[in-house]
Amino acid sequence: MALVALVVSGCGTAGTARPAAQARAAKCTWFPANGFYHADVRKLPRHPRSAAFVRSIGSTGRLKADFGSGTWEGRPFGIPITKVAPGTPKVKVSFTYRSESDEGPYAIPKNAKVEGGRGAAGDRHVLAVDPAACVLYELFAAYPKAGGTWRAGSGAIFNLRSNRLRPAGWTSADAAGLSIAAPLVKYDETKRGSIDHVLRLTVPRVRNTYVWPARHRVGGATSASLPPLGTWLRLKSSVNLAKFPRSVRPILRALQVHGAIIADIGSAWYLSGTQDKRWNNDALRALGGVRGSDFEAVDAVRLRVSKNSGQVR
Structure with missing residues (x-):
């Protein structure tokens, strides 16, 4: 499988990389090729509880892009990724869930974009990637403080050249303890026509456990009909992609080849993607032609x- 170099165009940029740094950045990808983010799941068997899981999410529900161009309810739409410029100083972050967060320091610039904007409520994710160092910094419920420091609910630092998972039972900036940035639908790869990784999905209810590759559980529901965090869903091969706009077919193709992982609680069948003014919202709405029963x-x-590695067979 050919992986595309990690080029974070169309994201908030904290500066301009020097040529040497750009050359190093070209060797960095969103995690190794032999990791679960890039796994091909077309030949995997159906889960024995597949039908129950899909019913619990909503068989008649519709797939929705939880991202797009412009704003939604007055806020930027989607989850932004900030590119870290060479020489960006690392800063201290104070955490609410300190025992499950990486201490840092974090290379997050003062002008890092916040999900929903600087004045937003909600999850307020901050994702910052340093392509030269091949390191990803992610925060949940992030608020800037004086002097360039931050406070956040939780945070994680990922070595993008490693398949190592977070410690068992640990959250990240995401409920499942996984990276948020890596599985986002990104405009440039969609425009290119090929998405080579699993996607991020939210559902309203999950069982209070988790399955590999997830590392963290939430809630108190015990019903076996509910999917745990980390549950992997695949778009059925019987779904005819030709009836959808050409610009969204790479998204649907990725759902057939790589699938989607349930990573957090949220609205049913909501697919996470980057904040980018180049998205065609009309085309993205066509994803609603996919029903829950198509998964x-x-x-x-x-x-x-x-169990402690993201490497796949």
């Missing part, structure tokens, strides 16, 4: 090499 859960644990 099936798969037994992704069969891909696992080790």
